[in-house]
Amino acid sequence: MMKVKPKKHLGQHFLTDKQIAADIVGLLSGHQKYTRVLEIGPGMGVLTDFLIQNTSYETHLIDIDTESVAYLKKNYPLLQKRIISGDFLNLNLNTLFEEPFAIIGNFPYNISSQILFHILDYKDKVPEVVCMLQKEVAERIASPPGNRDYGILSVLLQAYYTITYQFTVPEHVFDPPPKVKSGVIRLQRNAVEKLDCDEKVFKRLIKQGFNNRRKTLRNALKPLALPEAVVQHPLMDKRAEQLGVADFVLLAQLSENK
Missing domain, CATH: 3.40.50.150 (Vaccinia Virus protein VP39)
Incomplete structure (x- = not known):
């Protein structure tokens, strides 16, 4: 054969x-x-x-x-x-x-x-x-x-x-x-048809955060010039690998409210 x-x-x-x-x-x-x-x-x-x-x-x-x-x-x-x-x-x-x-x-x-x-x-x-x-x-x-x-x-x-x-x-x-x-x-x-945020912002935050995964998000996301509400959020004290999907969705929502 x-x-x-x-x-x-x-x-x-x-x-x-x-x-x-x-x-x-x-x-x-x-x-x-x-x-x-x-x-x-x-x-x-x-x-x-x-x-x-x-x-x-x-x-x-x-x-x-x-x-x-x-x-x-x-x-x-x-x-x-x-x-x-x-x-x-x-x-x-x-x-x-x-x-x-x-x-x-x-x-x-x-x-x-x-x-x-x-x-x-x-x-x-x-x-x-x-x-x-x-x-x-x-x-x-x-x-x-x-x-x-x-x-x-x-x-x-x-x-x-x-x-x-x-x-x-x-x-x-x-x-x-x-x-x-x-x-x-x-x-x-799963049952999620669409994320409750701008998916482009969601992806941008994730990629930027993980590309600098050893830094806290406050430092890793600095190049994105995010709103103060995001910068001061307690999640920004963590590293990207510590956040779940819902956390990134929340940061994306706050990022849209400029």
């Missing part, structure tokens, strides 16, 4: 353990009753094998690797019309499906954050995400406030998704084995 050669420049590490693959696919819960699932970077279809066994949703695939696409079309003939050859980061998710859909995949380490930021741009279209990332990144995204792993992506994603760290995957179950462990997380869309 034809095999796909993992490509370093695409960050490909193919999962070889079928039980782990089944466990990952088993995390799809049908949250908010989606009927379609898009798998990112299926490679040689280790997750796909289990996805197509579930008749409660329709499986679609996208891969930037033309060799993988050729392999998938040959080995999954029933999915022929549901295999997209292209870059997920350039995909307009609003035009892909009319209805909401879930996303699953073993995300390449080098672009995993970019993939999640892209999903965040279409948060109302994607009620659930199950993904495998570098363990450090997975822990950071699922981390609560006050933890040193907590960062920009943690706050932005947690504003719209409930995130749970599911399990750790060792290096030896991949071809080729990565140099670090992987972590599997699940994101489920």
Whole structure:
């Protein structure tokens, strides 16, 4: 049988353990009753094998690797019309499906954050995400406030998704084995339709605060020339990693009242 050669420049590490693959696919819960699932970077279809066994949703695939696409079309003939050859980061998710859909995949380490930021741009279209990332990144995204792993992506994603760290995957179950462990997380869309503040201000505060995470927010946010009501607020005595979503929303609200 034809095999796909993992490509370093695409960050490909193919999962070889079928039980782990089944466990990952088993995390799809049908949250908010989606009927379609898009798998990112299926490679040689280790997750796909289990996805197509579930008749409660329709499986679609996208891969930037033309060799993988050729392999998938040959080995999954029933999915022929549901295999997209292209870059997920350039995909307009609003035009892909009319209805909401879930996303699953073993995300390449080098672009995993970019993939999640892209999903965040279409948060109302994607009620659930199950993904495998570098363990450090997975822990950071699922981390609560006050933890040193907590960062920009943690706050932005947690504003719209409930995130749970599911399990750790060792290096030896991949071809080729990565140099670090992987972590599997699940994101489920919460009830927040829109934050109660200007979302651009919210993002600006978060990015500025975490880019200077060792400083208190009063010092970290100085370049933004915020209103006095913000500067003197008790939250400004803390560092960015100590604030939750609601805290940043409050600071954003105060920042708008100039």
